[in-house]
Amino acid sequence: MQTAVVILLDGLAYGMVLFIISVGLTVTMGLMRVVNLAHGAFAMAGGYVAAVLVAAGMPFFAALVVGTVAAGLLGGLSEITIFRPLYRKGELAQVLMTFGMVFVTIAGLTFFFGTDIKRLPVPDYLGGLVDIGFRTYPAYRLFLIAVGALLAIGLWYLIEGSLYGARLRAAVDNPRMARAVGIDVNRLFTITFVGGCALAGFGGIIGADMLPLEPFYALRYLVPFLVIVAVGGHGSFKGSFVAAITLGLIDTAGKFLVPSIAPYLFFGLVFVLLLLRPHGLWPAKSAG
Amino acid sequence: MKPLGTPTLADDRVSPLWHAMPWLLALAFYFMGAGYHSLGTNILVYILLTLSLDLALGYAGIITLGHAAFFGFGAYTAALFALHVYSEPVTGLIVATVVTGIFAALTGMLILHTQGVTLLMLTLAISILLAEWANRAHGITGGEDGLRVTMGYVLGLFRFDLWGRVAYLYALAVLFVWFLAAWSIVHSPFGRSLDGIRQNPARMRAVGTPVWWRLVAIYAISGAMAGTAGALSAQTTRFVGLNTLHVLISGIAVVMLVLGGTKRLYGAFIGATIYVVVQDVAAKVNPFYWMFVIGGLLMATVMFLEGGLMEVLDIARRRFRQLFARSRA
Amino acid sequence: MNALEVRGLCKNFGALAVAQSIDLDLAPGARMGLIGPNGAGKTTLINLLTGMLTPDAGTIALNGEAIAGTKPEGRVQRGLVRTHQINTLLTEMNVRDNVAVAVAERDGVAWRMFRFGAQWRACLAEADERLREIGIDSVAGRRVSELPYGQQRLLEIAIALALKPRVLLLDEPAAGVPATESHIIHDVLDRLPKDIAILIIEHDMDVVFRFAREITVLVQGKILTRGIPSAIAANPEVRAVYLGRSVK
Numbered sequence: 001m002q003t004a005v006v007i008l009l010d011g012l013a014y015g016m017v018l019f020i021i022s023v024g025l026t027v028t029m030g031l032m033r034v035v036n037l038a039h040g041a042f043a044m045a046g047g048y049v050a051a052v053l054v055a056a057g058m059p060f061f062a063a064l065v066v067g068t069v070a071a072g073l074l075g076g077l078s079e080i081t082i083f084r085p086l087y088r089k090g091e092l093a094q095v096l097m098t099f100g101m102v103f104v105t106i107a108g109l110t111f112f113f114g115t116d117i118k119r120l121p122v123p124d125y126l127g128g129l130v131d132i133g134f135r136t137y138p139a140y141r142l143f144l145i146a147v148g149a150l151l152a153i154g155l156w157y158l159i160e161g162s163l164y165g166a167r168l169r170a171a172v173d174n175p176r177m178a179r180a181v182g183i184d185v186n187r188l189f190t191i192t193f194v195g196g197c198a199l200a201g202f203g204g205i206i207g208a209d210m211l212p213l214e215p216f217y218a219l220r221y222l223v224p225f226l227v228i229v230a231v232g233g234h235g236s237f238k239g240s241f242v243a244a245i246t247l248g249l250i251d252t253a254g255k256f257l258v259p260s261i262a263p264y265l266f267f268g269l270v271f272v273l274l275l276l277r278p279h280g281l282w283p284a285k286s287a288g
Numbered sequence: 289m290k291p292l293g294t295p296t297l298a299d300d301r302v303s304p305l306w307h308a309m310p311w312l313l314a315l316a317f318y319f320m321g322a323g324y325h326s327l328g329t330n331i332l333v334y335i336l337l338t339l340s341l342d343l344a345l346g347y348a349g350i351i352t353l354g355h356a357a358f359f360g361f362g363a364y365t366a367a368l369f370a371l372h373v374y375s376e377p378v379t380g381l382i383v384a385t386v387v388t389g390i391f392a393a394l395t396g397m398l399i400l401h402t403q404g405v406t407l408l409m410l411t412l413a414i415s416i417l418l419a420e421w422a423n424r425a426h427g428i429t430g431g432e433d434g435l436r437v438t439m440g441y442v443l444g445l446f447r448f449d450l451w452g453r454v455a456y457l458y459a460l461a462v463l464f465v466w467f468l469a470a471w472s473i474v475h476s477p478f479g480r481s482l483d484g485i486r487q488n489p490a491r492m493r494a495v496g497t498p499v500w501w502r503l504v505a506i507y508a509i510s511g512a513m514a515g516t517a518g519a520l521s522a523q524t525t526r527f528v529g530l531n532t533l534h535v536l537i538s539g540i541a542v543v544m545l546v547l548g549g550t551k552r553l554y555g556a557f558i559g560a561t562i563y564v565v566v567q568d569v570a571a572k573v574n575p576f577y578w579m580f581v582i583g584g585l586l587m588a589t590v591m592f593l594e595g596g597l598m599e600v601l602d603i604a605r606r607r608f609r610q611l612f613a614r615s616r617a
Numbered sequence: 618m619n620a621l622e623v624r625g626l627c628k629n630f631g632a633l634a635v636a637q638s639i640d641l642d643l644a645p646g647a648r649m650g651l652i653g654p655n656g657a658g659k660t661t662l663i664n665l666l667t668g669m670l671t672p673d674a675g676t677i678a679l680n681g682e683a684i685a686g687t688k689p690e691g692r693v694q695r696g697l698v699r700t701h702q703i704n705t706l707l708t709e710m711n712v713r714d715n716v717a718v719a720v721a722e723r724d725g726v727a728w729r730m731f732r733f734g735a736q737w738r739a740c741l742a743e744a745d746e747r748l749r750e751i752g753i754d755s756v757a758g759r760r761v762s763e764l765p766y767g768q769q770r771l772l773e774i775a776i777a778l779a780l781k782p783r784v785l786l787l788d789e790p791a792a793g794v795p796a797t798e799s800h801i802i803h804d805v806l807d808r809l810p811k812d813i814a815i816l817i818i819e820h821d822m823d824v825v826f827r828f829a830r831e832i833t834v835l836v837q838g839k840i841l842t843r844g845i846p847s848a849i850a851a852n853p854e855v856r857a858v859y860l861g862r863s864v865k
Contacts, residue, residue: 034404059461085591091404092351096546103583162499215576223412230409262416264422271413278402477721477737478730484707484718491705493721494667495780496693497727605630 013141014149015248017207022228024196030235035094038101046071046201047213052105059122071201076194109215135219172235221229233280316370325452332459338556340513348506349486353538356412360533362388362515363522366438375440384519396504419533425568434529455524492610549598620814626675637839643814658838659818696783700773713757716744718781725852751775767798787817
């Protein structure tokens, strides 16, 4: 029973981090139909910027803001210089370009920071253990779950309730029609891409506890991020949330309960899910 | 007489001399490349791997990051065959090729009804699952330590010498045979139908093509070819390890293919050579320097040189011909 | 025996009925026009016939053989061929190859990987012939992406004919072709082989009335009426559907 609660909480925390990082990817891949294997690089960028600032003495939350903004700006820059020409070049070109970006990022970060894990210490008031009844549990993980849930609710309101969200959903469902009714789809792309990268950076910073920052980050977590998008369904906010939480729970449960077959379990499940639902659990309406 | 049709390779209009060149260079290397034969063999193995990916990805449009599965499968099969059944290399090579081809056909049948990111994920999933199994099954695969193999005489006649000269010729011969097969496939009606599937699957269905079966067929052939590359690697280095199944191999194969140019069989020669040389040289400077160079090259190629470096060669060759024609006029 | 016989074909997308109990007969050599307002379900019907969509109910028989369970490629091999409303061509290949690939598929040559020289050349020769019949043999060696739209439309038809169809479904063959070039398409339609059963979807009433010997009117997935062109033209219900006025 105790183990079950710990698995639940750990899995939720992990899932929340994955969600925060991946939701941007789901939306941009669904919206812009661009395959972006380098999404993890933006999460990483935010994380490293914040880590450097915290090491230089900046308070955690200030570094969090700066890191998030930095990731967003980097995203905007990339969208203009790298991704715009890629829209019309097709899937293969996008896979290759972003794959190249991953390599360059890994090499660059290794050059500046070496291969060790870059520590991002959490502030004291968030660290430490909390008594949850029958045992103590890291407060930071509870913080992660809370942040994730709040963010999910906030994003939900944004996407379902706001004008921006309505335009976004329209453009995801049918870009041609959206243009025809006057939605500036290109500007929507850029704003969304920047937002998605900023979210990734945010996730990279607060999630540094569970997804340690090191140069191979973008490659190491590439598969989970893509799995969330593929299983959840391109452009589906709900899908990415469900997929991320499920993934987090299953992966954590697997590592706790059946560590010898955990990877089989995870990838086997992904395999079966994708075979049964090639377009994801919540496929985009204009898919297939 | 060469069959007519849209040149799938600009090389179709090229004189036999240009065709012979890569092979002559490779042979010349045999005689002149003392001390570097194992590097040369490595290049040949990677050329074969890249060729296999060109068939699946360049021509048929199957976007995959899972070819390491076939490379490693072939490598381990060849090693295990030599260790437990019969150590003559050619036999082991054929067995590894066929078995890997069957594996590729089976996995292809499972996943080739999907496309895009989903297909990419599935190819990755298979590759990772296989690597995971190999890691755990150390009774069979040697796990982290890998397997050491001693090979018998090639065809019972030629011993693999310590300098790797025989291994080099062996690999070159195998590459040549597969190259001929690939050349035929690519120019054949089968190859053209695959090109059609890549360009517009709906159109091919509308002319009655059994798309899924065609894709499975080329995936199986491509997988078999990658399996041969893996087997060659195991036999010539007399070692096979978990790195042969690692996702990085799939990524490297894609990089080599793009650098050289997709749909350009000779592009594989260029791409593989560049990669291996860069990796060898750059790794001595800094273990991660090669990643930077390769990543940068990849990005630059996609951005500016859609035809890969073969396109540069094409331009060079055209200029050369113009110069030549002008000087004769 | 009818070349194509459809009985009770139904298809629903959720609550939306896109095909309601459709019956259709095409005798060999038939020339049937299919008209109806936008969204009536005309292209959906073609997709149901070719197998791209699975019907919820109903039967389809091609030359007496039930094909409701046959895969799309199987139907093509049995002689049911379509053209597309929007050009669906192999844009990186040249014009001749687009047709040759179809011929190769039809003749079973498309599986050959080795020793294919003679067979492929035969496909190319036949492709040239088809292009000559349609009148675009002058651009046989040009890349499809370089062709003007009208010639691409003709290529669509040439490929369909190369498959030696028994039933041909033409989905708006003149769509998108500038008025100055559409007479070329009309000529080609006139010259289509007499033994093929043809169903043509068109919005251009001149084309339909000139080409069709029988017209079916489809509205909201249901057949409103059917008859010879003059009767359809005079039918007040048909006029109302197109003009949006109720019948008095």
